[in-house]
Amino acid sequence: MRIAYSPCPNDTFVFHAMAHGLIPGTPKLDVMYADIDITNGLAASYDGSESTSREVPDVLKISYAALPYVLDRFALLPCGxxxxxxxxxxxxxxDASTDAAQLATRTVAVPSERSTAYMLFRLWAAQHVPGGLGxxxxxxxHEIMPAVRDGSVDAGLVIHEARFTYQTYGLHMLADMGVWWEADTGLPIPLGAIIARRSLDGRAISDWIRASVEYAWKYPQASQAYVMAHAQEMDPSVAQQHISLYVNEFTGNLGDSGYQAVYALLNRAADEGLVPHINPEQLRSY
Known part of the structure; x- marks a missing residue:
């Protein structure tokens, strides 16, 4: 089975047991390590033809922002x-004195225009930046914080471990998209989704992934070498913070509140014209 996920610590921690044949019944995995912008594009390119079937993995980690474009071909899995x-x-x-309204005339660096982070930023800006973003x-x-520090851009939207390291660049937090989203909706924040081709046995794949998550929690040291081998020279303490933040109860099972959060985000984004509207029944396949 071909699978694509990022080299980030949360993904390698979650999929370590599956990738190393430690979960009974799991087929041998052919793993592609790829930035989520790449996996978003791969998922969008899959049309069921023989040529795209050869090129696109069976299971992928993508942005929730990309999900509305692929739900007819891929199912959202409830874990991982x-x-x-x-x-x-x-x-x-x-500049600590910068306020949200000033972003209407400033340059902002973002990691992708197809990411959940950018979607959240656009939704936040609709409420806080009169006249729209500049x-x-x-x-x-990894280039965004240096660019903000050096003045190449006025502000930056950051993700991943930047949450733990931005002060070392002398930067200041203007806004936290998660704090805003949770205060505005009362819901957790959806970031990355695991999807599988609808032609496959998504229930079995979900069981394997959930077992891999449970193995990771039971034997947290087992994956350490694998995690650090792909962590792009990240400090081990930062990698652990990364895992602790992003691998949680929703990784094991989205549950009702998880699905509610996903639909709330995608529905609000659709109302803003950022993504197509979806049928909420499409989200719950297993």
Whole structure:
């Protein structure tokens, strides 16, 4: 079975047991490590033809922002993804006096225009930036904080471990998208989804992933070497913070509140014209 997920600590922690043949019944995995922007594009390119079937993995980690475009071909799995509280993207500036309204005339760097982070940023800006956002530039996420620090851009939308390290760049948090979302909706924040081709046995795949999550929780040290091998020179303490934040109860099972959060986010984004509307029944396949 071909699977694609990021080299980030939360994903390698979750899928370690599956990738290493430690979950009974799991087929041998052919793993692609890829940035979520790449997996979003792969999922969108799959049309069921033989050529795209060869090119696109069977199971992928994608942004929830990309989900409405692929739900006819892929099913959302109820486990393995990233959804939680206190884990939202941050808007950072070098000048502590910058306020939200000023972003209407400033340049903001974002990691992708197809990400859940950018979707949340757009929804937040609709409430807090009169007249709309200024110039948006896309940079690899690891380049955003240096660009803000050095004045190449006025603000940056950051994700992943940047939440734990931005102060070392002398930066200031203008807004936390997770805090805003939770205060506005009372719901956890959806970030990354695990999807599988609808032609496959999604229930069995979900069982394998859930077993891999449970193994990771039971034997947290077992995956350490695998996690750090893919953590892009990340400090081990930061990698552990990353795992602790993004791997939580919703990783094991989305549950009612998880599905409610996903639909609330996608429905609000659709109302803003950011994504197509979806039928909520499409979300619960297993």
């Amino acid at each position: 993804g990233a959804l939680g509280r206190g884990c939202g993207p941050l808007v950072l500036t070098a 110039r948006i530039v896309v940079l690899p996420f």
